[in-house]
Amino acid sequence: MSVRAEALRVPRRRARSRPRRGRGVAPAVAGALATAYLSLVVLLPLAAVVAASTSGGAAAFWQAISGPQAFAALRFTVLVSLAVVVVNVVTGTLIAWVLVRDEFPGKALVNALVDLPFALPTIVAGLVLLALYGPNGPAPVDIGFTRAGVALALLFVTLPFVVRSVQPVLMELDREMEEAATSLGARPRTVFVRVVLPNLVPAIAAGAGLAFARALGEFGSVVLISGNIPFKTEVASVFIFGQIESDNRAAAAAVSVALLALSFGLLLFVSAIATRGRRRAG
Amino acid sequence: MPASSRASRLTLRAVALGYLAALLAIPVAMVFYRTFEHGVGSAIAAVTTPAAQHAFWMTLTMVAIAVPLNTIFGIATALALVRGRWRGRTVVAALVDLPFAVSPIVVGLALVLVYGNTGWIGGWLADNGVRVIFSTPGMVLATIFVSLPFVVHEVVPVLREIGVEQEDAARTLGASRAQAFWRVTLPAIRWGVAYGVILTTARALGEFGAIAVVSGRIEGRTETMTLFVEQRFQSFDLSGAYAASVVLALLALAVIGSMTLLDRRKED
Numbered sequence: 001m002s003v004r005a006e007a008l009r010v011p012r013r014r015a016r017s018r019p020r021r022g023r024g025v026a027p028a029v030a031g032a033l034a035t036a037y038l039s040l041v042v043l044l045p046l047a048a049v050v051a052a053s054t055s056g057g058a059a060a061f062w063q064a065i066s067g068p069q070a071f072a073a074l075r076f077t078v079l080v081s082l083a084v085v086v087v088n089v090v091t092g093t094l095i096a097w098v099l100v101r102d103e104f105p106g107k108a109l110v111n112a113l114v115d116l117p118f119a120l121p122t123i124v125a126g127l128v129l130l131a132l133y134g135p136n137g138p139a140p141v142d143i144g145f146t147r148a149g150v151a152l153a154l155l156f157v158t159l160p161f162v163v164r165s166v167q168p169v170l171m172e173l174d175r176e177m178e179e180a181a182t183s184l185g186a187r188p189r190t191v192f193v194r195v196v197l198p199n200l201v202p203a204i205a206a207g208a209g210l211a212f213a214r215a216l217g218e219f220g221s222v223v224l225i226s227g228n229i230p231f232k233t234e235v236a237s238v239f240i241f242g243q244i245e246s247d248n249r250a251a252a253a254a255v256s257v258a259l260l261a262l263s264f265g266l267l268l269f270v271s272a273i274a275t276r277g278r279r280r281a282g
Numbered sequence: 283m284p285a286s287s288r289a290s291r292l293t294l295r296a297v298a299l300g301y302l303a304a305l306l307a308i309p310v311a312m313v314f315y316r317t318f319e320h321g322v323g324s325a326i327a328a329v330t331t332p333a334a335q336h337a338f339w340m341t342l343t344m345v346a347i348a349v350p351l352n353t354i355f356g357i358a359t360a361l362a363l364v365r366g367r368w369r370g371r372t373v374v375a376a377l378v379d380l381p382f383a384v385s386p387i388v389v390g391l392a393l394v395l396v397y398g399n400t401g402w403i404g405g406w407l408a409d410n411g412v413r414v415i416f417s418t419p420g421m422v423l424a425t426i427f428v429s430l431p432f433v434v435h436e437v438v439p440v441l442r443e444i445g446v447e448q449e450d451a452a453r454t455l456g457a458s459r460a461q462a463f464w465r466v467t468l469p470a471i472r473w474g475v476a477y478g479v480i481l482t483t484a485r486a487l488g489e490f491g492a493i494a495v496v497s498g499r500i501e502g503r504t505e506t507m508t509l510f511v512e513q514r515f516q517s518f519d520l521s522g523a524y525a526a527s528v529v530l531a532l533l534a535l536a537v538i539g540s541m542t543l544l545d546r547r548k549e550d
Contacts, residue, residue, distance in 0.1 A: 026459055027366030034359035035374055041427050042380055045392030048402055052395050091301050098298040102291060110299065112542045116306055118481070119534035119541075121488030123508045124527045127515060128309040131316055131524070138312075156305055188287055210382075217385025219491035220508070224515060237387040237491065244391055244495055253395070256388040263383040271376070 049260070052253035064254035072231045073239035074258060080147065080235070081215035084154040085208050092162025092211075093204060099163070100170040117159050122220025125156050130224060145227035150235060153221040158211035165207030166200055173199055202277050209270040213263040310531060317524045328525035336502050337510035338529070343418065344493075344506060345486045348425040352482050356433020357475065361467075363434070364441040381430045389427050390495020393420055416498035421506070424492035429485035433478035440474035441467075473548045477541065484537040487530065 054061050064070060099111050117125065129152055133143045143149030173196065181191045219237040226233035228242070236259050243252035317325045328334070362368070363375050381389070397414035398404045407414055414420040448470065452462040468475075490508040497504035501513065507530055514522035 027362045028368040030358040031362035031366050031368045031371065031374065034355060034362050034378075035370065037355050038359075038374065038377060038430075041423060042430065043377065044402070045389070045396045045427070046380070046384070048395035049388060049392045091298075094294060095298045095302065098295050102295050104295060108542070110302065112538050113302060113306060115538050115541060116310070116534065119484045119488075119537040120310075121490060121508045121511075121530045121534070123490045123511050124313075124488070124530050124534075127511060127523060127527050128313045128531075132309040132312040136520075152305075156309075159305065188290065213383050217383070217388065219385060219387050220488075223491075224512070237385045240385070240387045240391065241491070241495065244387075244394070249391070249395070252391055256385070256391055259385055259388060260383070263385070264380070267379060267383040268376075271379070 046260070049253050049256050052249055053257040055253075056250055060250065061254045061257075064251040065258050067251070069230050069234070070239060070251065070255050073234045073236045074255065076147070076150075076232075076234065077216055077236040077259075078262070080151050080154060081212055084151055084158060084215050085212045087155060088158055088162045088211050089204055089208050092159070092207060093166055093200065096163045096166035096170055100167060114160050114163050117157050122157060122218070123224070125221040126153055126224040129153055129156060129221075134225075143225060145225075145229060145233060147233055149225040150222050150233055153225050154215045154218055157218055157221050158214050161211035161214065162204060162207035165203045165210070169200055169203040170196075202273050206270050206273045206277075209266045209273070213266040213270075216259060216263050216266075313524050313527050313531065317521070317528045320521070324521065325525045325528070328522045329529055331522075333502050333505065334510060334522070334526060337505045337507045337526075340418075340421075340505060341487060341507040344422060344425040344489070345483055347422050348429055348486045349479060349482050352426060352430055353433050353475065353479055355430070356478055356482075357437060357468075357471075359434045360437035360441055360471075364438055365446070378434050379431050381427055384427075386428060386489065386491030387495060389424055389492040393423055393427070393492070393496050397423065415496050416500070416504060418504070420496040421493050421504060424496050425486045425489055428489050428492055429482045432481040432485065433475065436474045436478035436481070437471050440471045444470045473544060477544055480537055480540055480544070484534065487533055
């Protein structure tokens with residue numbers, strides 16, 4: 001019996017009693033710290049928004065979000081986000097496909113470029129789109145103060161979500177199934193729709209959910225382009241901003257809560273997909 | 283390869299690249315062109331005005347405070363979520379992603395409602411001489427809020443992947459808890475941490491909406507780079523807005539470059 005074996009024996013006995021209590025107190029202390037930090041920065045302020053939204057009672061809350069301007073802003077936000085997500089589902093899957101299955105010079109550069117909307121400040125995103133497609137830009141269109149312009153800004157900032165969600169799944173996909181389908185006479189389109197696509201659906205849905213949540217709350221990229229015309233190009237976040245500026249905090253809080261409920265619901269949907277995916281993989 | 287499949291492959295490639303060019307590459311290139319079309323000198327002059335310099339330092343201040351705090355919090359939370367078995371773990375796991383689902387404007391409003399002069403604890407803070415809203419602390423809080431989940435997000439999967447065998451081995455061989463963390467766990471998760479730090483930095487540099495609400499946008503006092511861009515644009519100083527945008531875009535490109543390098547490292 002060496003000294004080393006002696007050293008091994010003591011912790012082993014302790015290890016046996018450990019599983020029931022987790023891994024000691026350290027993670028629990030870290031957990032308490034994490035909870036405190038999260039509460040002070042995130043939860044307490046969000047609770048204040050919920051409280052402010054109902055400070056005038058349920059009727060006042062309902063009145064605030066169903067007022068014509070607030071309702072128009074919320075409706076436009078949801079509809080334009082939905083349209084943007086539909087486009088993203090198609091283009092995002094396409095870009096992921098090209099990045100995984102195609103080979104061409106400069107592919108690594110294109111792959112890196114996809115992350116640009118995550119790294120570029122949103123106000124800059126709005127400005128670059130105006131520089132090209134705005135009133136003084138060289139392109140033969142003018143997106144300034146239009147709904148199409150708002151949609152374009154949202155397409156810019158949400159671009160990476162579906163691509164980055166689908167790409168890893170496509171990479172891991174076993175190509176034997178596709179080869180089998182092809183050898184049995186299936187045409188490329190049939191192979192994609194019947195064999196590849198079903199495997200991608202959870203990843204596409206997860207990416208789409210994240211993009212939707214992002215589009216609902218987007219502010220920076222939209223604010224310069226939309227011109228904030230009520231009933232036309234005003235999105236919910238811009239409406240809330242206007243209410244804060246004119247010191248109408250209860251209305252701002254009410255629309256915020258509506259927005260929060262929508263995007264939090266989407267986030268739950270995405271995490272449900274992820275959990276199901278992990279369970280299936282495990 | 284049959285001709286038709288080759289043609290369809292080229293079509294798909296052209297559509298994907300064309301979309302990326304029209305949406306991302308050409309607009310960004312356009313801002314670079316507009317910035318430098320009257321020479322480098324005028325661009326440099328536009329971003330070295332006192333207001334621009336101050337905005338740049340404000341942005342760096344936000345990053346210098348928010349990123350370290352969120353990194354420490356992120357690692358602690360990830361460890362607690364993956365290794366711990368404490369009560370409330372699943373709740374925290376669900377709530378940690380919350381900042382991703384909150385509009386920046388709502389973040390700003392939320393902070394004003396708590397830390398503003400008429401807010402939940404803002405009045406008490408003001409009585410004790412602490413000004414949060416329309417001042418740097420509020421802007422830091424906003425930055426922390428919006429960039430909070432990134433490190434947790436990157437570190438949790440890595441911690442799951444590496445398991446506990448090595449840590450247990452180190453502890454078995456007599457390492458203290460701290461030694462096991464610094465010498466075994468941290469080196470194992472370092473690429474995940476680095477990736478999270480880069481994403482946190484990018485988000486902190488670029489935050490606009492939340493800061494617009496809590497800062498009060500006082501030029502030369504509470505104006506960050508992103509607010510400076512908007513303020514130049516609204517005062518019809520397009521060349522100033524473009525030049526400041528280019529500075530931010532270069533920072534964004536640096537972020538992407540380091541992410542690409544990290545990806546390569548991780549694969550090695």
